Amino acid sequence: GAVVSQHPSWVICKSGTSVKIECRSLDFQATTMFWYRQFPKQSLMLMATSNEGSKATYEQGVEKDKFLINHASLTLSTLTVTSAHPEDSSFYICSARAHLAANEQYFGPGTRLTVT
Amino acid sequence: LAKTTQPISMDSYEGQEVNITCSHNNIATNDYITWYQQFPSQGPRFIIQGYKTKVKNEVASLFIPADRKSSTLSLPRVSLSDTAVYYCLVGDMSSGGYQKVTFGTGTKLQVIP
Numbered sequence: 732g733a734v735v736s737q738h739p740s741w742v743i744c745k746s747g748t749s750v751k752i753e754c755r756s757l758d759f760q761a762t763t764m765f766w767y768r769q770f771p772k773q774s775l776m777l778m779a780t781s782n783e784g785s786k787a788t789y790e791q792g793v794e795k796d797k798f799l800i801n802h803a804s805l806t807l808s809t810l811t812v813t814s815a816h817p818e819d820s821s822f823y824i825c826s827a828r829a830h831l832a833a834n835e836q837y838f839g840p841g842t843r844l845t846v847t
Numbered sequence: 848l849a850k851t852t853q854p855i856s857m858d859s860y861e862g863q864e865v866n867i868t869c870s871h872n873n874i875a876t877n878d879y880i881t882w883y884q885q886f887p888s889q890g891p892r893f894i895i896q897g898y899k900t901k902v903k904n905e906v907a908s909l910f911i912p913a914d915r916k917s918s919t920l921s922l923p924r925v926s927l928s929d930t931a932v933y934y935c936l937v938g939d940m941s942s943g944g945y946q947k948v949t950f951g952t953g954t955k956l957q958v959i960p
Binding site for chain 2 (some may be wrong): 735737765767774775776777801822824828835836837838840841843
């Protein structure tokens with residue numbers, strides 16, 4: 732089946748620094764990737780939709796200048812958390828759609844970000 | 848986007864069949880119903896998807912009544928490893944490539960030995 736990977740699986744950074752998280756579709760081309768954030772004991776919250784070759788669409792309340800998303804190829808999307816603060820500590824999960832006609836998302840394993 | 852409502856939590860003994868029902872009264876004509884399973888600190892894992900009637904695969908069954916305003920995920924003979932959060936999602940991802948799917952609260956299933 733379709734596999735989505737994320738790197739790193741966990742990261743600890745100091746407040747004020749930036750962190751980049753990669754999301755890759757390993758065996759398929761993803762025209763659309765989604766980025767979610769999940770706080771402990773809560774559901775997944777959609778942050779943005781990333782389409783290859785175009786600007787990401789951010790959900791209401793998500794700062795696009797803080798959470799930079801780049802979808803440069805059909806197999807890679809990156810999320811950069813800029814000037815991270817402790818409140819950005821969370822579990823970040825990406826997902827990908829295989830092609831336009833697909834009614835299924837494939838999720839990555841997630842990245843645990845801790846900002847100290 | 849159709850909003851979904853699920854029970855917050857459920858308990859079940861090992862070996863029993865578990866049925867989790869999801870309400871989605873505002874489901875649209877082109878919407879599909881998809882169920883995911885999530886373990887702590889892992890990404891959601893696809894379980895099953897359907898549009899109407901009944902769908903079955905090697906791990907679960909999905910029952911959808913004619914009006915499609917609800918759906919029931921059925922897990923046969925659960926084991927301790929089935930303890931997880933189960934999400935019901937409703938959405939149309941076939942049009943235009945930009946449709947997004949929103950997660951509800953999910954149902955935390957606790958399997959008891």
